[in-house]
Amino acid sequence: MRRLKNIVNRSLKWPAFPSLILLILFFIINVILSPGFAAPNALAGFLAYNVPLVCVAIGVAVVLLTGGIDISLGAQVSLVNVVFVTLIGLKWSFMGALLGAVGSALVFGAINGFIVGFLRVTPLLTTFATSSIIAGLALWIMPTPGGMAPENFITWYSDFIFGIPVPVIFVVISFLLWVIIKYTPLGIWILATGKHDMKAYVSAIPVSWVKFFVYVFASLLSAIGGIALTGSVGSGDPLVGLPIALNAIAACVIGGLSLNGGYGDVWGSIFGGLFLGLVITTVLGANIPSFYQDFVSGIIILFGVLGASMLRKINLPELNSRKPQIETGRKPRGMEVEKIEQR
Amino acid sequence: MNKGKLKVYLPSITASIVLLIVGQVLSKGFASANNIGSILTVASVLAIASIAQTLVILTGNEGIDLSVGAVMSMGALFGPLLAGGASSHLPIAFLMLAVIGGLIGLINGIGVQFVKIPPLVMTLIMVSVVNGFSLAYTKGQPAIQMPPVLLEVGAKIFGPIRWLLIIAVIILIIMEVILRKSRYGRSLYLVGNNRRAAEIGGIGVNKIVILSYVLAGIIGIWSGCILVGYAGSAQLEMAKDYTLLSIAAVVIGGTKLTGGEGTLLGGVLGAIVLTILTSVLVAVGMPDGVRELIQGLTLLVILMVYSRAPKLRQ
Numbered sequence: 001m002r003r004l005k006n007i008v009n010r011s012l013k014w015p016a017f018p019s020l021i022l023l024i025l026f027f028i029i030n031v032i033l034s035p036g037f038a039a040p041n042a043l044a045g046f047l048a049y050n051v052p053l054v055c056v057a058i059g060v061a062v063v064l065l066t067g068g069i070d071i072s073l074g075a076q077v078s079l080v081n082v083v084f085v086t087l088i089g090l091k092w093s094f095m096g097a098l099l100g101a102v103g104s105a106l107v108f109g110a111i112n113g114f115i116v117g118f119l120r121v122t123p124l125l126t127t128f129a130t131s132s133i134i135a136g137l138a139l140w141i142m143p144t145p146g147g148m149a150p151e152n153f154i155t156w157y158s159d160f161i162f163g164i165p166v167p168v169i170f171v172v173i174s175f176l177l178w179v180i181i182k183y184t185p186l187g188i189w190i191l192a193t194g195k196h197d198m199k200a201y202v203s204a205i206p207v208s209w210v211k212f213f214v215y216v217f218a219s220l221l222s223a224i225g226g227i228a229l230t231g232s233v234g235s236g237d238p239l240v241g242l243p244i245a246l247n248a249i250a251a252c253v254i255g256g257l258s259l260n261g262g263y264g265d266v267w268g269s270i271f272g273g274l275f276l277g278l279v280i281t282t283v284l285g286a287n288i289p290s291f292y293q294d295f296v297s298g299i300i301i302l303f304g305v306l307g308a309s310m311l312r313k314i315n316l317p318e319l320n321s322r323k324p325q326i327e328t329g330r331k332p333r334g335m336e337v338e339k340i341e342q343r
Numbered sequence: 344m345n346k347g348k349l350k351v352y353l354p355s356i357t358a359s360i361v362l363l364i365v366g367q368v369l370s371k372g373f374a375s376a377n378n379i380g381s382i383l384t385v386a387s388v389l390a391i392a393s394i395a396q397t398l399v400i401l402t403g404n405e406g407i408d409l410s411v412g413a414v415m416s417m418g419a420l421f422g423p424l425l426a427g428g429a430s431s432h433l434p435i436a437f438l439m440l441a442v443i444g445g446l447i448g449l450i451n452g453i454g455v456q457f458v459k460i461p462p463l464v465m466t467l468i469m470v471s472v473v474n475g476f477s478l479a480y481t482k483g484q485p486a487i488q489m490p491p492v493l494l495e496v497g498a499k500i501f502g503p504i505r506w507l508l509i510i511a512v513i514i515l516i517i518m519e520v521i522l523r524k525s526r527y528g529r530s531l532y533l534v535g536n537n538r539r540a541a542e543i544g545g546i547g548v549n550k551i552v553i554l555s556y557v558l559a560g561i562i563g564i565w566s567g568c569i570l571v572g573y574a575g576s577a578q579l580e581m582a583k584d585y586t587l588l589s590i591a592a593v594v595i596g597g598t599k600l601t602g603g604e605g606t607l608l609g610g611v612l613g614a615i616v617l618t619i620l621t622s623v624l625v626a627v628g629m630p631d632g633v634r635e636l637i638q639g640l641t642l643l644v645i646l647m648v649y650s651r652a653p654k655l656r657q
Contacts (some may be wrong), residue, residue, distance in 0.1 A: 008579055010618065054648065068541045069463070095657060104476065115643070115646075115647065119647055119651055120651050120652040120653075120654070121646045121647060121651055121652075122600055122652070123601065124407070124463070124600070125590070125594060125642070126643070126646060128591075128642070129591075129639045129640075129642040129643040129646060130639065130643065131638030131639070132635050132638055132642065133589070133635075133636050133639035133640055133643070134634060134639075135632075135635055135639075136631075136632045136634065136635030136636030136637070136639060137632065137636055138632070139632030139635060140628075140630065140632030140633055140636065141632075142513070143630065143631070143632065145478060180445070197655060198655055201655040207655060228358075238632070244443050246409075246467050246470075248465060249463070250464065251472045253460075253461070253529040259405075259461040259463065259464065260461075262447065288633055291478055291479050291482045292479045293475075294471065294474060294475030294478050294479070295472065295475030295476050295478065297471070298468070298471035298472035298474070298475040298476075299472060299474075299475075301468055301471060302469075304474055305460060305464060305465075305468055306454065306460070308456055309459060309460050310458060311460050323357070337436070
């Protein structure tokens with residue numbers, strides 16, 4: 001009995017727990033609304049559509065852990081989609097087009113990382129500016145939607161391997177990439193930077209390089225998401241990724257990651273992303289007139305975030321007491337460092 | 344006005360002049376009084392939006408309003424609809440718009456202050472709620488009838504000056520006076536500068552922050568209604584670009600994103616710079632994609648020059 005209580009307590013403290021509950025709740029609602037939803041094929045279709053968002057959300061989650069933010073990932077998804085389809089159209093080999101597309105995203109990830117990490121510009125505005133640059137570039141490369149992804153790639157994407165839908169493999173790869181990092185020193189550095197970058201700096205953590213790395217990493221994941229999206233959409237569209245940018249951040253917040261950095265679990269971003277997808281499926285499945293769908297899904301997401309935030313507040317009073325540190329700004333932190341040095 | 348303040352405006356004023364000269368070189372007649380007049384008219388809407396954005400950014404603690412564009416789009420759709428195409432109903436329509444916009448701001452403010460949702464996320468979610476509501480209410484059919492008076496905002500009064508510019512200037516003056524003279528205005532700067540100190544000093548921080556979001560909602564929804572008068576017809580999400588443009592304008596104008604420092608005039612000047620830049624790129628005949636690319640690049644350069652945080656070592 002005591003053991004059970006322990007498990008309950010620990011899972012309640014798990015940052016991703018509220019989003020898992022939300023996800024299960026909406027899954028049940030969906031199955032009730034449309035009983036066919038739990039069938040493997042319907043689930044695979046749902047995943048095929050929502051996997052790009054989940055991949056990008058994992059990338060955003062890692063950036064959020066360092067206390068940064070990246071709103072250019074949606075534009076990067078568009079860029080990957082457009083570059084990939086264009087290169088295929090130019091008769092490049094599949095591998096060549098893939099590498100070219102992923103590379104184009106990584107270049108911008110490196111630019112983001114350099115400006116945020118080494119030039120110390122606010123991440124929100126930096127990635128907003130690069131978002132505009134990337135979106136402009138995508139629009140320049142392909143002014144109107146068109147082109148075709150290779151047909152066998154599209155069929156492969158909606159297929160099963162060993163009974164597992166292919167889109168799931170994209171998420172598993174993305175998550176494994178994070179798990180590998182998590183168990184290297186870099187994983188601890190990322191969390192330390194997010195908790196308190198000044199303390200991380202005096203502990204000889206290369207804060208600038210850590211920040212540089214997470215933006216490149218997020219770009220890699222958004223490239224994976226972009227490739228998945230191309231498999232799901234099947235053609236090129238310069239605007240296709242734009243809604244993903246902000247939805248991925250919303251997914252992370254629902255998943256219990258703190259925007260102040262250093263707190264949260266990447267699992268939460270996966271749950272949050274799937275939850276957002278489920279909300280839209282629920283609204284579609286509930287036969288709500290089309291004009292009201294956006295409003296209803298907006299309201300549900302609003303309450304999802306409200307609920308997740310309130311649950312976190314109840315569970316973690318220490319999170320609230322951490323606030324003043326952030327609000328006092330740089331100067332007092334500098335004094336703190338001096339104290340450490342004096343000792 | 345003291346010297347320190349002028350220094351803040353210098354980059355945007357210089358940029359405006361340089362861009363005007365570049366425009367004149369690239370296409371004759373760019374710096375004519377007539378063209379400048381129309382640039383200022385277009386800039387007016389962005390300027391009003393940037394005033395709303397400045398109020399929220401000044402509150403500090405990562406305060407930012409990403410719902411400005413959606414609220415403006417809502418104003419553009421609802422203004423003519425509420426007025427029913429009759430000019431005499433416009434004052435009531437504006438009053439009702441203020442209630443709607445204020446309510447949106449109130450929800451934003453409560454979410455940020457009491458539920459402690461980061462402003463970025465709170466206002467972001469508000470975007471889908473507001474856009475969803477606009478779509479649900481209008482059923483995707485924007486009002487066809489425009490109140491004639493509303494359409495007059497784009498009309499010339501004398502020379503190249505149009506009503507829209509006058510409206511923007513009036514709003515700027517009123518808000519500037521409120522910020523400088525009222526209790527709210529002075530508390531706002533204190534709250535943005537150091538929230539703890541403001542709290543200890545007995546200022547109702549919650550009240551000030553929520554009021555900022557409410558004011559931003561009201562100004563935002565009105566500017567949307569004015570925008571539709573200039574554009575002539577309403578569309579769903581017609582003002583969504585204004586969200587990020589207004590943030591860019593505020594930053595170019597020298598307002599600190601950390602809050603507590605900055606002026607409304609700065610944001611207005613930033614709006615003028617951005618509009619001139621767009622006009623130059625249009626005059627040269629750049630395709631859409633390249634235009635967006637250059638806008639982003641410009642903002643990035645400005646950020647790298649003006650918005651760098653101190654080194655961790657210091």
